[in-house]
Amino acid sequence: MQRAFNFGAGPAMLPAEVIKRIQDELFDWNGTGVSVMEIGHRTQQFQELLTNLQIKLRKVLDIPENYRIAMVTGGAQGQFDAIPMNILGSKTKADYFVTGTWSKKAADFAKKHAEVNIVTTATKSGIPARSEWKLSHDAAYVYYCPNETVDGIAFHEIPDVGDVPVVADLTSSIAYAPMDYSRFGLAFASAQKNLGIAGVTLVVAREDLINNPKPYTPNVWNYKVQSEQNSSLNTPPVFAIYVMDVMVDWIIAQGGVEGLGIVNRRKVAKLYDYIDNSSFYVNHVEKVYRSELNVPFNLANNEVLPKFLAEANAKGLKYLAGHISVGGGRASLYNAMPESAVDQLIEFMADFARRNG
Ligand code: PMP
Numbered sequence: 001m002q003r004a005f006n007f008g009a010g011p012a013m014l015p016a017e018v019i020k021r022i023q024d025e026l027f028d029w030n031g032t033g034v035s036v037m038e039i040g041h042r043t044q045q046f047q048e049l050l051t052n053l054q055i056k057l058r059k060v061l062d063i064p065e066n067y068r069i070a071m072v073t074g075g076a077q078g079q080f081d082a083i084p085m086n087i088l089g090s091k092t093k094a095d096y097f098v099t100g101t102w103s104k105k106a107a108d109f110a111k112k113h114a115e116v117n118i119v120t121t122a123t124k125s126g127i128p129a130r131s132e133w134k135l136s137h138d139a140a141y142v143y144y145c146p147n148e149t150v151d152g153i154a155f156h157e158i159p160d161v162g163d164v165p166v167v168a169d170l171t172s173s174i175a176y177a178p179m180d181y182s183r184f185g186l187a188f189a190s191a192q193k194n195l196g197i198a199g200v201t202l203v204v205a206r207e208d209l210i211n212n213p214k215p216y217t218p219n220v221w222n223y224k225v226q227s228e229q230n231s232s233l234n235t236p237p238v239f240a241i242y243v244m245d246v247m248v249d250w251i252i253a254q255g256g257v258e259g260l261g262i263v264n265r266r267k268v269a270k271l272y273d274y275i276d277n278s279s280f281y282v283n284h285v286e287k288v289y290r291s292e293l294n295v296p297f298n299l300a301n302n303e304v305l306p307k308f309l310a311e312a313n314a315k316g317l318k319y320l321a322g323h324i325s326v327g328g329g330r331a332s333l334y335n336a337m338p339e340s341a342v343d344q345l346i347e348f349m350a351d352f353a354r355r356n357g
Contacts, residue, residue, distance in 0.1 A: 005341040008319030009149050009294055010172065011192040012334040014243075018196075018250050022243065029242075036242045041235050050230050053245045060248060060256055061174075063181045063204055068227035070203045071241055072220065076171040076190040079201060080106040082221040083143070083167055084113035087186060087205070089212040091140035095119050097159065099127055100148025101325065102169060107143070113214070114140070122153055126289035130160070141165045141185055141209075147173035149193075150323040152296040152330070153289050158183045165209055172293055174202070175251055176335060177261030185209050191240060193293075194335045196247040199240030203227075251335070260335055267333050267342045268292045274346045280353035281329075298328040304356050305329065311352060317345050 006013035029036040030045050039046050054069045063069065074082070083106075084094060094114040096107035099122035110116050117136045120128045135142065142161045147154045149172040158166060158180065165185020173179075174189035181187060186205040192198040203223055210223045219225055219233055226233055231241075254260050272290065275281045280300045283290065299305055305321075308329065312320050322328040331345060 002316065004316040004318045005337065005344070006318050007331045007333075007337070007345070009193075009323065009330065009332045010334075011198055012194070012332065013336045014196070014247070015250050015336040017253075018243070018246050018336075021246050021249075037239050039238060041232050041238055046238060047230060047232070049242065049245055050232065050236075053241065053248065056245075056248050056252070057202070060251055061181060061204075062178070066207050067181065067204050068207050068210065068223065069231075070205070070223045070226035071200050071231040071236060071244075072203055072223075072226055073199065073201065073237060074221065075198070075201055076102070076169060076188065077105070077109070078221065079169075079188045079203065080109035081112065082217070082223070083141075083186065083188070084110045085214045085217040085221065086223045087165070087167070087209045088114055088140045088214065089209075091138065093117060093136055093139045095136055095139040095142040095161070095164070097127075097142070097144040097155075098122065099145060099155070100151035100153050101323070102148060102150070102171070103143065103145040106145070106169065110143070122148075122151070122289075124151070125284050126153065126286040127155065133159075135161055135164070137162075137164070139164050141167045143167040143169075145169040145171075147291050147293055149291075149294050149332070150296075150326060152283070152285055152291040152294045154291040154293075156288065165206065172332075172334075175257055175260070176264055176293060178257050191244050191247075193332075194247075196243035197240050199237035200244060202244075254335075263339060264333065264335065265292060267337065267339050268295065270342055270346060271295050271331060271333070274349065278350070278353055280357045281349060293334060294330055294332045296322050296326060296328055296330045300357065302328065307356070308352055312345075312348055315344070315348055317341070317348055320345075 095117050097119045098104045119133045142164050168187040170189040175194045188203045190201045281297045283297050320329050322330040
């Protein structure tokens with residue numbers, strides 16, 4: 001059966017090999033005689049999966065030893081509240097870069113817990129230069145979203161903010177290419193784009209930052225408690241964690257994040273090249289701030305967008321509509337999107353432009 005290509009922003013497509021392995025292992029997981037969906041989270045087999053998954057993640061993502069790992073629920077938006085609760089400590093201020101939909105929401109959520117200072121606000125085409133940033137030097141942390149999924153805006157460097165710990169929302173960019181985790185105070189990502197399916201959120205935190213959570217922090221979101229208890233304080237989302245494990249094995253088989261980074265950058269460069277050389281499609285983001293995962297675009301004549309989406313859909317090129325807040329089209333090219341699918345998309349876009357330009 002020919003599978004469709006899911007260009008949606010998330011939940012994203014999974015590699016066919018990952019789905020096949022899940023299918024093979026589903027009925028009898030690991031010789032237990034039960035499926036992983038039914039297994040107790042405190043069984044030796046599942047606890048071993050959790051421990052080994054952390055070891056693999058540490059290796060694949062190159063997470064330094066002095067960072068703790070926790071798998072929690074509540075998605076990325078849950079962490080928008082949990083982060084200030086866990087790491088404000090005795091400080092009251094937090095700095096936020098607002099570069100798109102998700103960092104704006106994170107800053108809004110944080111206002112319940114902290115005095116939020118907006119360092120800078122992006123425009124539709126990019127991020128203001130460092131000389132315009134307003135950093136407050138007594139902030140507990142500086143928050144940013146390296147890849148804004150809706151707006152297609154990205155920081156290609158971790159912002160230089162001095163000694164203040166940097167918090168990064170990697171929900172749409174985790175494991176996509178190598179990243180220097182030693183430069184983060186805390187990084188987090190929901191799994192449903194590059195690490196599997198919805199239900200589990202990975203949190204990687206420098207251990208000295210999570211020792212003093214607010215007393216009102218729910219235990220299930222207390223990063224210190226969860227990391228000390230192998231993310232099993234309560235029943236974790238066992239199936240989503242298992243899928244993450246299968247996905248991490250797949251990432252390793254692709255040559256790790258280094259291998260994926262090479263292919264991912266080639267995929268996205270092709271698409272931007274095509275868009276930039278076309279008079280029918282346009283991407284409004286300045287080249288240095290363009291997302292390497294989510295490519296929003298407008299058509300010269302946006303009235304034909306429904307036709308564009310319907311024809312693409314009929315060809316198995318699915319979910320290309322932009323986020324409802326920005327309209328237009330958007331192609332999300334996460335790890336599982338094959339390069340050949342990007343070639344097919346470009347071919348379709350060119351053919352559509354010829355017929356409708
Ligand atoms: N941050 C980013 C960068 C995202 O792309 C998303 C989801 N698209 C979220 C946060 C919200 O994630 P969740 O639905 O898991 O809360």
